[in-house]
Amino acid sequence: MLLSLFGAIESGIIYGIMALGVYLTFRVLDFPDLTVDGSFVTGAGVAAISIVNGVSPIVATMLAIIAGFIAGCITGLLHTKGKINALLSGILMMIALYSINLRIMASPTVSLLGESTIFRQLQPLWSAVGLDSFFNGILQLFGADRVPSTWVIVFFMIVVVLIIKFLTDYFLKTEVGLALRATGDNKRMIRSFSANTDNLIIVGVGISNAMVALSGALIAQHGGFADVQMGIGMIVIGLASVIIGEALFGKKTIAIATIAVIGGAVIYRIVVTLALRVDFLETGDMKLITAVLVIVALVAPKIMNARKEQKRRLRKRAELSTQIEEAS
Amino acid sequence: MLNLSNISITFNEGTPDEKKALQRINLELKQGEFVTVIGSNGAGKSTLMNVISGNLAPDVGDVSIANNKVTFLPEYKRSTMIGRVFQDPMAGTAPSMTIEENLAMAYSRNKKRKLKLGVSKKRKEYFREYLTTLNLGLEDRLNAKVGLLSGGERQALSLLMATFTEPNILLLDEHTAALDPSRAELITKITQDVVQKFGLTTLMVTHNMQQALDLGNRLIMMDKGQIILDINGDKKQQLTIEDLLQEFKRIRGEQFESDRAVLG
Numbered sequence: 101m102l103l104s105l106f107g108a109i110e111s112g113i114i115y116g117i118m119a120l121g122v123y124l125t126f127r128v129l130d131f132p133d134l135t136v137d138g139s140f141v142t143g144a145g146v147a148a149i150s151i152v153n154g155v156s157p158i159v160a161t162m163l164a165i166i167a168g169f170i171a172g173c174i175t176g177l178l179h180t181k182g183k184i185n186a187l188l189s190g191i192l193m194m195i196a197l198y199s200i201n202l203r204i205m206a207s208p209t210v211s212l213l214g215e216s217t218i219f220r221q222l223q224p225l226w227s228a229v230g231l232d233s234f235f236n237g238i239l240q241l242f243g244a245d246r247v248p249s250t251w252v253i254v255f256f257m258i259v260v261v262l263i264i265k266f267l268t269d270y271f272l273k274t275e276v277g278l279a280l281r282a283t284g285d286n287k288r289m290i291r292s293f294s295a296n297t298d299n300l301i302i303v304g305v306g307i308s309n310a311m312v313a314l315s316g317a318l319i320a321q322h323g324g325f326a327d328v329q330m331g332i333g334m335i336v337i338g339l340a341s342v343i344i345g346e347a348l349f350g351k352k353t354i355a356i357a358t359i360a361v362i363g364g365a366v367i368y369r370i371v372v373t374l375a376l377r378v379d380f381l382e383t384g385d386m387k388l389i390t391a392v393l394v395i396v397a398l399v400a401p402k403i404m405n406a407r408k409e410q411k412r413r414l415r416k417r418a419e420l421s422t423q424i425e426e427a428s
Numbered sequence: 429m430l431n432l433s434n435i436s437i438t439f440n441e442g443t444p445d446e447k448k449a450l451q452r453i454n455l456e457l458k459q460g461e462f463v464t465v466i467g468s469n470g471a472g473k474s475t476l477m478n479v480i481s482g483n484l485a486p487d488v489g490d491v492s493i494a495n496n497k498v499t500f501l502p503e504y505k506r507s508t509m510i511g512r513v514f515q516d517p518m519a520g521t522a523p524s525m526t527i528e529e530n531l532a533m534a535y536s537r538n539k540k541r542k543l544k545l546g547v548s549k550k551r552k553e554y555f556r557e558y559l560t561t562l563n564l565g566l567e568d569r570l571n572a573k574v575g576l577l578s579g580g581e582r583q584a585l586s587l588l589m590a591t592f593t594e595p596n597i598l599l600l601d602e603h604t605a606a607l608d609p610s611r612a613e614l615i616t617k618i619t620q621d622v623v624q625k626f627g628l629t630t631l632m633v634t635h636n637m638q639q640a641l642d643l644g645n646r647l648i649m650m651d652k653g654q655i656i657l658d659i660n661g662d663k664k665q666q667l668t669i670e671d672l673l674q675e676f677k678r679i680r681g682e683q684f685e686s687d688r689a690v691l692g
Contacts, residue, residue, distance in 0.1 A: 276542065278529055278546040281522070286521070289522055
C-alpha cells in the first residue's frame with residue numbers, strides 16, 4: 101500500500117510537467133491542444149531510442165524536449181497559417197505523430213532495461229549523501245514494514261518540476277508572456293497593440309508540447325520503457341490534473357494555478373492508485389474512473405458555491421426579518 | 429499624417445449581396461487634426477476604420493501614414509502607429525489580466541517585446557501616476573482584474589492604453605455609444621483632454637450628431653461608401669444639427685425621410 105502510494109507520487113510529479121504544458125495551452129492560450137497524446141510518446145520515444153543508441157540520458161532528454169517543441173509548433177502552424185480549427189489541427193498532428201513515433205522508435209516498444217537513465221546516473225551521488233536511510237527510518241518509526249528502495253526520483257523530480265514552475269511563472273509575467281496571455285484572453289485587443297498573435301500561438305503551443313515531451317522522456321526513463329501506445333488518453337489525464345488542481349487549490353494568480361496543476365497531477369495519480377486497489381474495480385476501469393473524477397472536479401465546486409450563496413441569502417433574509425420584528 | 433487615396437472596396441462582388449462599401453475615398457488628415465465622422469448604418473464608416481487599421485485591405489487605392497505606404501502592412505505591424513478604441517468596452521482590454529498588466533501590454537506597443545518583466549517597479553509608479561489623471565481611483569486598484577471594472581472604467585482604461593504611447597493616429601470607433609449618458613460624457617471629456625495634450629491626429633466615428641459638432645476641428649459625413657460632406661475650421665464651429673440635416677437633405681434628398689430617424 102505504502103509502496104504503491106510512493107510510486108504514485110513519484111510518477112505524479114513527473115506527470116505534473118505534462119499537466120503544466122496542458123495548462124499553458126488549455127487555460128493560458130485558450131487552445132484545446134490534442135497534440136499531447138502524440139508528443140508525449142515522441143518525447144518518450146526520442147529519449148529511449150537515443151539512450152539505447154548510446155547518447156547520454158541528459159542529452160537524450162534535451163533532444164526529446166526539442167522534438168516536442170517542433171511537434172507543437174507544427175500544430176500551431178496548422179492552426180494559424182493553415183487556418184485549421186484548433187481541435188482539428190491537434191487531432192491531425194496527434195495521428196500523424198503516431199506514425200512518426202513508430203518510425204522514431206523503429207518498433208512499438210523500446211526497452212531501457214539495463215540502460216543508463218537520468219535517475220540511475222544520479223543514484224551514486226544520492227547514495228553518497230545517505231538520505232535514504234534517514235527518510236526510511238522516519239517511515240519505519242511510523243510503523244511501515246516495507247520502505248521505498250530510493251528517494252532520489254522524488255527529490256530530483258520535485259526540484260525539476262519546481263524549476264519549471266518558477267520559469268513558467270516568470271515567463272508569463274514578461275512582456276512576451278503578457279502578450280501570450282492576452283492572445284488567449286482577447287486576440288483582437290492584443291493585435292491592436294502590435295503583437296503578432298500567430299507567432300505567439302505557434303511558440304506557445306510549442307513550449308507546451310516541449311513540456312509534455314519532457315514529461316514523456318522522464319516517464320520512459322522512470323518506467324524503463326517507451327511504448328507507442330503510452331500516450332493514449334494523455335490529454336484527458338492532463339485536463340483532469342488541471343481541473344482537479346484548480347478545484348482543490350484555486351487559480352487566483354498564475355503562481356497558485358501552476359502549483360495547483362502540479363498538485364492536481366499528483367492527486368490524480370494517488371486517486372487512481374487507490375481506486376485500483378478497490379476489489380471490484382479492474383485496470384480497464386481506469387478511463388471510467390478518470391472521467392468520473394473530472395466530472396466531480398467540474399461539478400462539485402459549482403454545487404458548493406451555489407450552497408454557499410443560498411446560505412448567505414437565507415442568512416440575510418433572517419437578519420432582515422429580525423430587524424423588522426425588533427422595529428415593530 | 430494620414431493619407432487615403434482613391435480607396436474602393438466591394439464585398440461579395442458579383443453576387444446579389446454585392447455591397448460597394450467604399451467608393452473612391454480620398455481623405456487627408458494633417459498632423460493634429462481631429463475629425464469626427466457621421467453617417468447612417470452601412471455608410472462605410474466602420475469599413476473606413478478597418479481599412480486604416482489594417483483589418484481590411486482595400487481592393488484599390490493606398491493608405492499612407494506619416495508618408496509611409498502601409499496599404500498591405502498587416503494589422504499587428506501597423507498598430508505600432510495606430511491607437512484604437514472600440515465601441516464594445518470589452519474589446520479594448522484583456523479581462524482576466526490586471527490593470528497594470530494591461531497597461532504594460534499597451535506600453536510595449538511600439539517596442540520589441542522582450543523576456544523581461546512587463547510590470548517593473550519603475551513602470552508601476554509610472555502607471556499609477558498616469559491613472560491618477562483619470563480621477564476614477566483606478567490607481568489604487570492596479571492589481572484588480574480588468575474584468576471586474578465597469579464598462580465606463582474599462583473604456584477609460586482602453587482610451588488611456590490606446591493613447592499613452594502617443595500613436596501617430598488615434599481611431600475612435602463609436603467609443604462612447606455603449607455607455608450611459610454621464611459615463612459617455614466623462615469619456616468624451618477624457619478624449620478631448622488626451623487628444624489635446626498629445627496633439628493626436630484623430631478620427632472619431634459617432635452616431636451622436638451633437639458630439640460630432642462639439643468635438644474636433646473637422647467633420648465629415650459619409651453615405652453609401654462616399655464622403656458627401658467635409659467641413660472644417662470656423663465653418664464647423666458655427667454648424668448646427670439643423671444645418672447638417674438640411675445639408676444631408678440637399679445632397680441625398682430622396683432617402684432623407686428614412687434616414688432622419690437614424691441620424692436624429
